[in-house]
Amino acid sequence: MKKILVTGATGQVGSELKVLAPRYSQLDWVFADRSVLDLSDFKAISKVLYEIQPQIIINCAAYTAVDKAETETELADILNHQAVAVLAQWTTANDCQLLHLSTDYVFDGNSSTPLTEAAATGPINTYGQTKLAGEQACLRENPNAIIIRTSWVYSAFGANFVKTMCKLMQEQEHLNVVNDQIGSPTYAADLAQAIVTIVTHPKWQAGMYHFSNAGEISWYEFVLAIQEIGGFNCQITGIPSADYPTPARRPKYSLLDKSKIATTFGVQVPEYRESLAKCMALIRVNSRN
Template sequence: MIKVLIVGADGQMGQCFKTLASNITDLEFLFTGKQALDILNINQLNTIFNLENPNFVVNCAAYTAVDLAEDNEEIAQHINEIGAQNLALACKQYNATLIHLSTDFVFEGNVVKLLNETDFVKPKSVYGSTKLAGERAIQSALDKHIIIRTSWLYSEYGNNFLKTMLYLSKTKSELNIIADQIGTPTYAMDLANAILCIIRSEKQTLGIFHYSNEGVTSWYDFAVAIFKLAKIKIQVNPIPNTAYPTKASRPSFSVMDKSKIKQTYDLEIPHWLESLELCMERLSAEGKIV
């Protein structure tokens, strides 16, 4: 049986894998949070790999606080670059395939075009720079790697834009949301399912791939859709990004071309509105939307 090690299992993606794993019988999963496996701890890595000898390693561990990274560059660099490199070296030693999650923030995002895997990368933030450095460290250390860049990740779990909007709506009657940053939300459960399809595939085509849900939207329209589906009455105002300055610069347009991953692994990707509705139904069933 194929053994899959999920690293960073306490985070949003890790919890999605845990949910899916409860109904999967053809794969064996091992979930490790930071306490069980710190990717900066070489001894822990060697112990886990020697004991478990996984076939696949999915790296869900990352420093993702985009604005905080501007003041904590060393920490972000350690986790996003050195940690990724450590995993790659361990995978090489134990002949495992590494599936690593990266981000649309590796792009400058100043041109309105679908971004493909070979387009020029130029991060605008510390977060984006450290994630790009992690990609390159993996490419240098390990042949058997699959790097998946994704965008605007959300789910029932962890901290994300969807849950922030629902939280703010409890105390606010009006919200100002940026309308001129364009991208595509990604339901983390869809991404987790796609990764499982890759693991099960006999093709095992390696390299960099892009994955998000289908469609294009702004943060403003994303928020409006959330409140509409939740049947929450709140005034949402579109504003330019200049009206809401942040420490880290973000891509203005980061819609990714998913043709490569769809064709390579025969994936059908849902539209972001369809997946948002499904996520909201699950939150509602759990009593998390009032």
Template sequence: MNKILVIGAGGQLGQCLKTVAERRGISEIVFPVEQEANILNQGLLNSLLEKEKPKFVINCAAYTAVDKAEDEVDLSKAVNETGAANLAKACKANGATLVHISTDFVFEGNEVKLLKEEDAANPINVYGVTKLDGENAVIDILDEHFILRTSWLYSEYANNFVKTMLKLGAERDELGIIADQVGTPTYAIDLANTIFDIIQSENKSYGLYHYSNEGVTSWFDFAKAIFDISNTAVKANPIPGSAYPTKAKRPAFSVMDKSKIKSTFNIQIPYWRDSLVECIKQLNK
């Protein structure tokens, strides 16, 4: 088995990778703490990769506070662009392949169509801009890369929409949920499985791929499904995004076409609601 190094191991996806690695019996995998794997420290990254000698590096480290990024532009850029570039350089110097996680927010999302990898990216917020710059840095520096764009990530770990809705649903009688932003939720456990599928396939079709669960929904319908599946008695009211202004603009429609990843790696992708059922089952354990 190829040795794997996970950067950003403490975050949501990092924790999911840990869980899935245990389930799949993947033992040649290292989850360094942040102090040992700070992506803003090139020297530290180089010595970490020299020491561990991984064949694959998975980069889950990212600045993901979308609204805060509008104020913390430099920090967002440092983590999402410079950090990605640093890691790509360390991989190049040590002969490792990089699996880098990106986002649907690289798209403007102003037309109703499935977004393909080759479609023009035109981000409308700082987070999206810095993630796109990170993708481009990886592409420029390192040939041996897989960039996976994903969307609406949630799981039983860390803070995410599902856990927030369950918490608010238990505390309140009714909630207003945005109904005019459409995309696809992604269960981070499914994404983790797909990352390992790609690594274990030994398929060297490097490049950019889209991955989310199957299907299409709005934040409102996603919330309704969370309440239905968890038997949470709260009234959900659909509201327009304009009724809940945020610092950062969001894409109105960002549903990604997954046919490339499915055909290249022969991957089966679960429907979003089925995965949500599984996540809520795990949260109830």
């Protein structure tokens, strides 16, 4: 029985993997949050990994506060880059497979066509820079690793864009939402299923992969979909990014091409509205309980 260690176990993707785990009882799942595995303590990483002795590590842990990363640069780099290098070194030395999650923010946003895994990177904020450095360290220290870039992740767990918008549309009569940043959202449950499909696939095929839900939308269009599915009575106005300045710049276009992950592993790529409706139904149920 293969032992799988999931880092960042209380995050959105880690939480969704925990939901899926009982369906894959042929695997021995270990879920580690920061209290078990603190990725900012490099000496402790090796000690904990030797104790657990995983055969696969799924690294869902990351520093994801995009705007705060502009001032907490060192911490973002420790978690998104340096810790990844330590994990990659350990997995290489101990014959362990590594699957690491990255982000669409490694791109500069200047494309106008869906981004393949071979597209040129050029992050425009600190978060993206630290995640790109993590990718590079991962592949340098463990060329047999799998990296999955994803985008706009949301779920019924924790704090995220969908839950925030649901709350705001019930509290406010009018919202302004950026309409000139294009990409596709990712339901963390779909990403978790993609990850499990990969780790249970007969052949481990190392390299870079992209995953998000199908569809090409702006944040504004995403909010309109949330509004429609939720039946919220709130006026939504699309505005340019220039009218909503943030500490960290965002890529204007970061739509990911998912064809490689689909053809290599047979991963399903659900349409974004279908997944959004599933997630919002869960959020409604959870809010009643």
